[in-house]
Amino acid sequence: MKKYPKALTIAGSDSGGGAGIQADLKTFSALGCYGMSAITAVTAQNTLGVSAVHPVPPAVVETQINDVLSDIGADAIKIGMLHSAPTVLAVANALEPYPNIPMVLDPVLASSSGRTLIDEEGKIALVEKLAPQITLLTPNLPEAEILLSRNVEEQKDMEGAVGALLERLPCQAILLKGGHLEGQQLMDIFMERGKAPLRFYAKKTDTPNKHGTGCTLSSAVAAYLAKGFSLEDSVKHGHAYLQEAIEAGKDYVTGKGHGPVNHFFGPEKLGEKA
Template identity: 55%
Template sequence: MKTYHRVLTIAGSDSGGGAGIQADLKTFAANGCYGMSVITALTAQNTMGVTAIHAVPLDCVAAQIEAVLSDIGADAVKIGMLFSPDLIRTVAQGLKKFNPPAIVLDPVMVAQSGDTLLQSEAVDALKKELIPLVDLITPNIPEAAVLLDRDLPNNAAIAQAAVELATLGRGDVLIKGGHLENGDSDDCLYLGREQRTVIFPGKRIITRNNHGTGCTLSSAIAAFLAKGKDMEEAVRRAKIYITEAIRAGAGYTIGRGHGPVHHFFDYF
């Protein structure tokens, strides 16, 4: 009997379909994996912004984790929007119980529209409760700055920040370069176990359809880890995937604000 490469996303739902659980499941499928979900929050959201957030009760989040991991299991887990300290602790407890082989954390703090998606008091819980459990964290530059409580004005500061963030956990750090002001979108990967930095260069694609890019990248990394790739190769392939998804999505119009990337560019 054949089996699937299984990937679980623990994240919020985006009613507009461009980010969150919806983007994660599309990404898993596009990269040949079987996707499962634990929904942590419901958002009323479209291309213009977030108008409401409803947190899923903690016992229901815990029950979703138990249901999926006790039966189906997962080759990799991607974690996205975690709204509160209590939710972070609940997810951490579930991961400790089942100890999945690969965990990618996208520390979602602010939506593309600028709406806040993480309570300020949750940042400490993220650093103390969850980051020590994961194999890779994928902050963008503003998120990395919040985690370290300082600005990251240039490439040298970003590379140093990746090294410092790695000391908070057990693994690796990818700081995404989409907010760089020099016109490029280079990503900085620090492999903590090897104490080695890898730069993945990227030319900026001019488009307003960039909603869900962080969710999509971290989910693609989790998918490639689930398929047995090592961290550097998983990030490399995921970088190629998100670049092509952004490029393909740039030619579409959907909504009046920040549209999604094209997750299935290889198929239509």
């Protein structure tokens, strides 16, 4: 009997196709996983920003998750935009019966253009109710600052920050992303509870197409977890996949603002004529 590696994303829809559910499903597909989705909110957005957010009722979010997991099942789950406390609680509730599925939570607190994508009570519920079920949390620096209530301004502050996040949040591991810092060499730092931190370096690519990098990275890690890799190897391979997708997408023009990365740089390259 053949079985696909299966990955579920619980996230918001990005009408522009570069972030959210759309980026997650592209990433799962590019990495050879069967992708499924539970949509938490419909956003109207494009490469210039988010213009509207319409939440899906929490009970409908919970039912999407129940229906997928009780029938098809998932080998890994990625969680993105949750929008509000009732949605966070509905997701925590629906996932509680599945403690053995690895879960990656990208704590989407605001869009890159600054629009808030979760409310204050949602943040508290995320830390208190959902984090205990999470294998890997993937905050960017502004999100880490919100979660820690202190500034993280340089690469040398990141190791202290990742340790402090692990003390404050009951998840198993953290990947703190340094993509928002100045400088030509970027660093992400990964730490599993009780282990030494690991650093992942990347040369900063000169590109306008960075929309959805966070979504793509967390889904790539989830895809590798679904395929049976260890957490450390999934982070390593997920980071490498994103770097290739950023590089492969840098010369394309999509919209007037921040375009997407190129998820399909493999054998069937997006944009190439047959």
